Amino acid sequence: MLKTDHQSSLAYARALDEKDQLAEFRSAYHIPAHGGNPAIYLCGNSLGLQPKATAGALEEELRQWQEKAVEGWFEGDRPWLSYHKYLQAPLSGVVGAETEEVIVMNTLTVNLHLLMVSFYRPTSRRYKIIMEAGAFPSDQYALASQVRFHGYDPQEAIVEVQPRAGEIHLRTEDILQTIDQNGAETALVLFGGVNYYTGQYFDLPAITEAAHRAGAYAGFDLAHAAGNVPMQLHDWKVDFAVWCSYKYLNSGPGGPSGAFIHARHGNDPDLPRFAGWWGQKEEERFLMQKTFHPIPGAAGWQISTVPIMSMAPHRISLELFDRAGMDRLHAKSELLTDYLSWQLDRLNRQEHRFQILTPSELSARGSQLSIYLEKEGKNLFDHLSRHGVICDWREDNLFHSGGGVIRVAPTAMYNTFEEIYQFTNLLEQYYTPKS
Structure with a gap:
């Protein structure tokens, strides 16, 4: 299990991207736009992005x-x-x-x-x-x-x-x-x-x-x-x-x-x-x-x-x-989800806000992390959508408490560590009290 001693800064996320051996593949895909900028697309577990060579x-x-x-x-x-x-x-x-x-x-x-x-x-x-x-x-x-x-x-x-x-x-x-x-x-x-x-x-x-x-x-x-x-x-x-x-x-x-x-x-x-x-x-x-x-x-x-x-x-x-190659893709996927789960744990340490349904053991999961929210889950999902995050909302069929699950899938082919930073930063903004 990786659980690397990550850091929460943007500079750290960018440093991980600079070392990414698969970074070139992102340019092979069309990234949806939001407000003139690339959306943060974390929904490859539902529909993957279009390769640019598809039209040809x-x-x-x-x-x-x-x-x-x-x-x-x-x-x-x-x-x-x-x-x-x-x-x-x-x-x-x-x-x-x-x-x-x-x-x-x-x-x-x-x-x-x-x-x-x-x-x-x-x-x-x-x-x-x-x-x-x-x-x-x-x-x-x-x-x-x-x-x-x-x-x-x-x-x-x-x-x-x-x-x-x-x-x-x-x-x-x-x-x-x-x-x-x-x-x-x-x-x-x-x-x-x-x-x-x-x-x-x-x-x-x-x-x-x-x-x-x-x-x-x-x-x-x-x-x-x-x-x-x-x-x-x-x-x-x-x-x-x-x-x-x-x-x-x-x-x-x-x-x-x-x-x-x-x-x-x-x-x-x-x-x-x-x-x-x-x-x-x-x-x-x-x-x-x-x-x-x-x-x-x-x-x-x-x-x-x-x-x-x-x-x-x-x-x-x-x-x-x-x-x-699947071995390289999976290695990056493990690091992406490890970084994401570390960031989510960091936010939960500030105040318990959500539960990760996906197993913490790397051998028991792939690219998807399922985030369960008992309260305000749909409001948080809508907040993410307004700010250019494309992920997935599922109604609660596990606890039957009226909550729901945001499924997030950082995909090794085209997602970046900076996008994970931006995603968790939006979560933190949502939970930060407005002055």
């Missing part, structure tokens, strides 16, 4: 369409027929996978449903799904509907792991114990990688190992983890994972989803799946044969034609991630 990538594909029309599938610098392949290598580095284990297709919840076709196959003996309580609602809807589709009652088939009384975070030992206790009846363990509300990063390898020990599959929704925290999905032997690309991966609103399928499954053509022609072996795709022979690897789960205009922005973003 879209224009390139529009020209390809304009000049080559249908021949664009086969001609040009990047023929559309192979477009998904340009994203696989850099994406594999983001999630710690082999190139053939990842694919970009569809959107997140669509992919979750599609992969549950393969990895949630309940029987009269094994039918339960174990998940975290307080998961993002879309996951809850998807899992409940899958359970009902197979004829089971979600109240009986879905086991939610709750924090202990009086606690906010899930303890890893409680997750593993729940898996062990329900092991004989469990078909699937499906967790978020990082909880959207508290920002807790779960112990994915430990959960995966426990699921396999129980004879179940292990899958993860990495919407708040991909591009945020370093992972090694292949080495951890995760069965499958899905994520979106519009948060930390900066690929635009509604950007395409990614999926990971471990090689031991991806190369099994007999594993049940919903098939479509884009997953058919490329050498057979245009033979229009009746029998489906999937492409080896995750690409064999593709169903529909690749949406090129959505893939192009994602390709640009992944190229930036490939240059920056």
Whole structure:
């Protein structure tokens, strides 16, 4: 845990920025403006900023369409027929996978449903799904509907792991114990990688190992983890994972989803799946044969034609991630959040004003800190917004006290230490009595 002996001065924040090895990447993104100055954008956990090269990538594909029309599938610098392949290598580095284990297709919840076709196959003996309580609602809807589709009652088939009384975070030992206790009846363990509300990063390898020990599959929704925290999905032997690309991966609103399928499954053509022609072996795709022979690897789960205009922005973003590297990005993220949490602790030492819901252990969090305020939370959020801070407000669904949470995500790709200083300075101004 870093918890460096930071300083509260502007000069100190600027000195950290001068030593930042990733400082050059900020200039690769469009920063929203506020009152003629750059806004303090701390909402990359909801929608990442637009890379400046995105417009050129879209224009390139529009020209390809304009000049080559249908021949664009086969001609040009990047023929559309192979477009998904340009994203696989850099994406594999983001999630710690082999190139053939990842694919970009569809959107997140669509992919979750599609992969549950393969990895949630309940029987009269094994039918339960174990998940975290307080998961993002879309996951809850998807899992409940899958359970009902197979004829089971979600109240009986879905086991939610709750924090202990009086606690906010899930303890890893409680997750593993729940898996062990329900092991004989469990078909699937499906967790978020990082909880959207508290920002807790779960112990994915430990959960995966426990699921396999129980004879179940292990899958993860990495919407708040991909591009945020370093992972090694292949080495951890995760069965499958899905994520979106519009948060930390900066690929635009509604950007395409990614999926990971471990090689031991991806190369099994007999594993049940919903098939479509884009997953058919490329050498057979245009033979229009009746029998489906999937492409080896995750690409064999593709169903529909690749949406090129959505893939192009994602390709640009992944190229930036490939240059920056997840290890360097995470190292900066740790220092950013450490500096932010130190500043928040400093303000709380003056007078207790808020609670940090996100774990203090660096290994249990990513870029997001969730700040809980029992009183005046929305007023403080509005104060920040008026002064050019773009962050995120969530109503209280944890303590049910009428308060709320400001989610703040200092993102290593484009946020600075000076912005953290400015953000906490605005908090201090809000709490300073007016003379």
